[in-house]
Amino acid sequence: MEVGDPDAPASRDWPEERERALRLWISLARCYSTFSRAVTCKIGEYGLTAPQFGVLEALYHLGPLSLGDLADKLLVTGGNVTYVMDRLEDQGLVYRQRSPDDRRVIQARLTERGRGVISGVFPGHGEYIEELSGHLDPDEQDTLRRLLKKLGMAVREENL
Numbered sequence: 193m194e195v196g197d198p199d200a201p202a203s204r205d206w207p208e209e210r211e212r213a214l215r216l217w218i219s220l221a222r223c224y225s226t227f228s229r230a231v232t233c234k235i236g237e238y239g240l241t242a243p244q245f246g247v248l249e250a251l252y253h254l255g256p257l258s259l260g261d262l263a264d265k266l267l268v269t270g271g272n273v274t275y276v277m278d279r280l281e282d283q284g285l286v287y288r289q290r291s292p293d294d295r296r297v298i299q300a301r302l303t304e305r306g307r308g309v310i311s312g313v314f315p316g317h318g319e320y321i322e323e324l325s326g327h328l329d330p331d332e333q334d335t336l337r338r339l340l341k342k343l344g345m346a347v348r349e350e351n352l
Contacts, residue, residue, distance in 0.1 A: 227324060234320050238313040243268065243276045245317070247300065248285060248310040256299040258291065273300075285309055 204211065228242075235245045246266045250257060257265065263273045277300060280286040285306030291297035302310070325333055 230324060231321070234317065238309075238317075240309075240313075241276075243272065244280055244285075245310075245313075247273070247276050247280060248302070248306060249314065249317075251286065251300055251302045252307065252310040252314065256289075256301045258297045258299055259288075260297075262300050280306070 232242045250265050263270045288298050291299050
């Protein structure tokens with residue numbers, strides 16, 4: 193079996209549809225990575241990590257959440273939420289409390305200090321996201337959001 197030149201690029205002997213799909217995946221991944229890095233750097237200016245900001249923002253806009261619901265909203269594992277909650281509790285920004293409706297459920301809640309922190313930084317965060325998104329006009333933003341939602345929901349239905 194002849195291997196050939198290990199430095200030679202592999203041939204691209206697949207259909208145009210596959211090439212299009214592969215290029216879409218690369219564009220999505222690169223865009224998300226770039227956007228995420230920019231947002232993470234901005235959140236760092238608030239003295240928070242992206243997961244910490246995510247917890248504070250979710251509780252601020254949605255109210256108390258079970259740790260499981262919080263993990264689902266943030267697309268992370270329960271262990272990750274526990275770790276982030278531990279760090280935020282150490283800073284006095286959140287606390288855990290048993291649900292009054294189901295004592296088996298532990299809810300995450302903002303402290304007064306936590307509410308003050310997130311209410312102070314969220315307006316600037318929103319402005320920054322608007323600024324980043326401003327590279328597309330409003331119609332492009334709406335179209336891209338609709339298409340990404342459509343793709344994400346279809347992939348979820350097929351794979352989960």
